[in-house]
Amino acid sequence: MGFNLIRFALDPQYRAIKRWKWARGDEHLLLDVPLDADSIAIDAGFYQGSFATRAVARGCGRVLAFEPAPDFCEAAASLVKGLDGVELECAGLSGFNGTAELVYDNDGSSTQRGIEGRRVEIRLRRASEVVAGAGQDINLLKLNIEGDEYPVLEDLIETGTIRNVRTMMVQFHLIDETSRSRYAAIAEHLRDTHVLTWRYPFVWERWDRKPS
Numbered sequence: 001m002g003f004n005l006i007r008f009a010l011d012p013q014y015r016a017i018k019r020w021k022w023a024r025g026d027e028h029l030l031l032d033v034p035l036d037a038d039s040i041a042i043d044a045g046f047y048q049g050s051f052a053t054r055a056v057a058r059g060c061g062r063v064l065a066f067e068p069a070p071d072f073c074e075a076a077a078s079l080v081k082g083l084d085g086v087e088l089e090c091a092g093l094s095g096f097n098g099t100a101e102l103v104y105d106n107d108g109s110s111t112q113r114g115i116e117g118r119r120v121e122i123r124l125r126r127a128s129e130v131v132a133g134a135g136q137d138i139n140l141l142k143l144n145i146e147g148d149e150y151p152v153l154e155d156l157i158e159t160g161t162i163r164n165v166r167t168m169m170v171q172f173h174l175i176d177e178t179s180r181s182r183y184a185a186i187a188e189h190l191r192d193t194h195v196l197t198w199r200y201p202f203v204w205e206r207w208d209r210k211p212s
Contacts, residue, residue, distance in 0.1 A: 167208050
């Protein structure tokens with residue numbers, strides 16, 4: 001108990017994680033947005049489908065889901081068959097169209113982390129093209145993609161398609177020594193179009209588009 005109190009006082013990351021758990025954020029915050037049959041959500045980092053399943057249960061008409069890890073995407077195929085409106089693509093979101101090397105890791109498979117592990121080539125989709133191709137505003141964009149949130153948001157900001165996203169739930173990751181400065185630059189640009197509604201630093205945060 002004493003060690004945990006010391007860690008809570010000294011470790012901002014640990015403190016944010018504990019605050020998120022106390023708020024029951026996964027249950028109460030991640031989908032706290034109005035969704036209906038005309039809504040589109042993007043689930044980047046589908047994994048086992050928890051977010052997409054809950055979005056459909058809340059009435060979301062269409063979910064564009066992306067899972068780059070072949071093992072996870074293959075395992076999710078049977079789940080998606082039972083979810084009306086979910087379109088799963090075995091690809092990741094990033095800032096360009098192409099391929100990358102993904103490293104499997106227990107803490108989160110990633111194209112961005114400099115880690116050792118089993119490697120596999122994956123396909124990437126340019127986020128701005130996905131958003132623009134939806135043909136309407138994205139009601140909810142969820143990003144939990146182990147470092148690729150940086151190029152995704154940089155691409156959306158640079159192309160202006162960030163304005164097509166009403167609400168974002170983003171899990172930023174500390175992947176290397178540039179993460180904090182990249183986050184700061186992204187947040188500064190996001191403030192032009194969106195409002196930071198709540199933040200649990202490098203756990204989850206929510207941005208809502210400013211009224212036009």
